[in-house]
Amino acid sequence: MPGTNPQLAGQSLIIGAHYDHLGMGWPDVRAAHQGKIHYGADDNASGIAVMLELARQIVPKWQPERTIIFVAFTGEEADLLGSRHYIRNTKNYPTEKIIAMLNLDTVGRLENNPVTVFGTGTARELVHVFRGASFVTGIPVNAVQDDFGSSDQAAFIQAGVPAVQFFASAHEDYHAPGDTVDKIDSAGLVKVAAILKEATEYLANRIEPLTVTLPSQTTQAEPTEAKAKEKRTASLGTVPDFSYPGEGVRVDNVIPGSPAQQAQLQAGDILIQLAGQPIRDLASYANILRTLKAGEKTELQFRRDGEVKMIEVELIER
Secondary structure, rough: OOOOOOOOOEEEEEEEEEEOOOOOOOOOOOHOOOOOOOOOOHHHHHHHHHHHHHHHHHHOOOOOOOOEEEEEEHHHHOOOOOHHHHHOOOOOOOOOHEEEEEEEEEOOOOOOOOEEEHHHHHHHHHHHHHHHHHHHHOEEEEOOOOOOOOOHHHHHOOOOEEEEEEEEOOOOOOOOOOOHHHHHHHHHHHHHHHHHHHHHHHHHHHHOOOEEOOOOOOOOOOOOOOOOOOOEEOOOOOOEEOOOOOOEEEEEEEEOOOOOHEEEEEEEOOOEOOOOOOOHHHHHHHHHHHHHOOOOEEEEEEEEEEEEEEEEEEEOOO
């Protein structure tokens, strides 16, 4: 959607979502789901749907100062291949002239949750942008400073571009055959789209660049490829609260029949140590699980109502 201000020529705002999923399971099939169709309604047909609807609504009507580029990425599930390719191959709208990237991933099950926006700490103004969008629309927004590096916005952040991910809620159907369209909250998609529309309008028409707050202020035209992570095979069966900003990992839900349910973990419990290693955040929790194997018994420490508890759990295959 071409910008109208010649002073902003070559500048762009990226709105993206990934349209690939896991098919019959590759590259993240769990043992119990081998050979089953993974529908990917929430992850990430939901994000594609919101992106397409925003484009349909605004392209005939808006004349933005800065060019808006809508991108449907593939290869997100295989280490962000599509978004990394885009960054390396921009021509008329180079990476260093992208004001921001707004990524839609897993926005289909909002229900009564606020719209979560990860990565608002990548530019000083972003938290205020989304606070304003919440005020104008009346839709609650949970602005999370950190980005967990799990979707296409991470490729842009690594290239020095402020970027965020819109997110609705975590659930047990993540990367599982149960991620089907009948579970999508259509009214929630409209709420996500309303917040996206407000943020898009502001960023497309803001003349000044954002104040980038990333560790490196220099934009890299070709971001370093992330090293392939060792595949995690063990699971505790917790669904994390992605919006929790504190130390540890807060449990949002537990998967039926999992070690977490058998250990009577509850929503609100905060995991603080596993296998003798401290759990600082979601990334460290995932890294600890990568070192463990299904069937292995280990100790878990968690905090409930201010009291620290310790239990023994036997991990299952992821």
